[in-house]
Amino acid sequence: MASITRTQDITPLKDSPFCVLVNDIEVKAVPGESVLSTLLASEFRRLMKNDFGASSGAFCGMGVCHCCLVEINGRHKQRACQTLVQPNMTIRTCRNRVIEGDSKHV
Template sequence: MTTATRTKDITPLDSIQFEVLIDNTPITACEGETVLSVLQATNMKRISENDRQVVTGAYCSMGVCHCCHVKVNKQHKQRACQTLVEPNMQIETLSNRFKEEGLCNGKC
């Protein structure tokens, strides 16, 4: 499995480094970083699918807009901008609980 490349960092990674899995791809992350900062460093912009199947990305980056929901360690609707990364964390972008649990009633 290849590791995704971080190309959009504005400062060097200088703290404790470890890997997280984003959509089953290992990506280097640092202690104290948020899920959103890792996503942005790898140039991922379309990260969330809301309950109406609209794909969005981060908007406010401070937990107000709810546009950056991702699935973290099998828990839906975690705010990427507010969630600190941890070693071996499993992050899924574009996840939709309604689709996964068959709650769309034919509308998904």
């Protein structure tokens, strides 16, 4: 399985990291951080795709703008900035059920 190294941390990690899957790639995460922090530290910038197919990344980082909606553990439209990362979490970015034609859940 492919993995990505965190390159965007501002300070060294003090806690022991654990792994999550982001788009089927292993990514290290730290207890207590948000899903958004994990994604940004691992250089994931394009987070969501709107109903017209345009991609966007996080804007406010505090839950107001809705620009960081990702799929977490099979649940669509979860705010990455408001969700604490957990061990063995599965995260998918740039998903949109309308564009992908997943009509059973729309």
